[in-house]
Amino acid sequence: MAQVHLFLMVLPIVSFVVSSSVTTGYYEHPRRLLEHIGVPSFNSTSKVTHRGSKLRASSHQEVDEIDHVCGYQSSVATYYGVIATMDVYTFQNLKESERILAQIWVVDDTEQTQLTSGWxxxxxxYGDSKTHFFVDWTINEKDGCPNLLCAGFVPVNSSTITPGDILEPSSGQSRITLKIFKSKEDGNWWLHFGTDTKNLKPVGYWPKGIIIKLLDHASFIQWAGVTFSYNGEISPPMGNGQWPRSSSAASFRNVQYVDVNGHGYDPSWDSLHAVETHRECYRTGVFRMEVEGNMFYYGGPGGCTS
Structure with a gap:
């Protein structure tokens, strides 16, 4: 299956849904219509108007893969990294034509280079329906690969986890914390992994020699849940399948940027934009500043066919 690399690019604003904070720490951020690499545009009803990448189904007939995204994206600025704690779930009976992800991105100013990690x-x-830890990267929208399938991401020997490893959430759910940041000491982009922000350990790094367009800093950050399905087939659940209005829905917590010294800091109100590409099947919840280290719920039951 061809690898589809995502980057969400902000288009001119078609509409906003904004409400003032009614409770301290709560704010409804503007919804933006988005453009994806490989998915040229979405109309105002959030349905795909141009198709995504061509994939081969088991019948050997060409099919279109559709991606669905919910989360938050930064405005354009200078960033040195991203942190998040995300809920991890299992889906025992996912079909080969489906994918479910939760991930963080850092993206360069040309919108062509990105570093990604999540579950x-x-x-x-992988040939199974288990939950895996992964890393990914792409340059110029084409070069790069997931996990360790090509030379690029360099794992460290001391790491307790390797890209591609299986995550086995107890009772079907757990949490992991990830940090992608540019090291001030060596100039490489490092990935740290842990169960919370207090026990992060290095997994490996993307060498500065291959990530030329991120040599100094990133220009966009994103935290999001993603699903993929074939056009015409019913899309799978996102997160844990619950709408974000429920406190038991999937979440991103400890949502932060990283400064030049590698320290996390809170996003400002005006630097975030909510991402929703298929609102009839998935939603992004209200961003809750200073609640569990800054957090939001996301997801939905799926069911989109285009």
Missing amino acids: EVNPSR
């Missing part, structure tokens, strides 16, 4: 259920990649 995914991806039967076509």
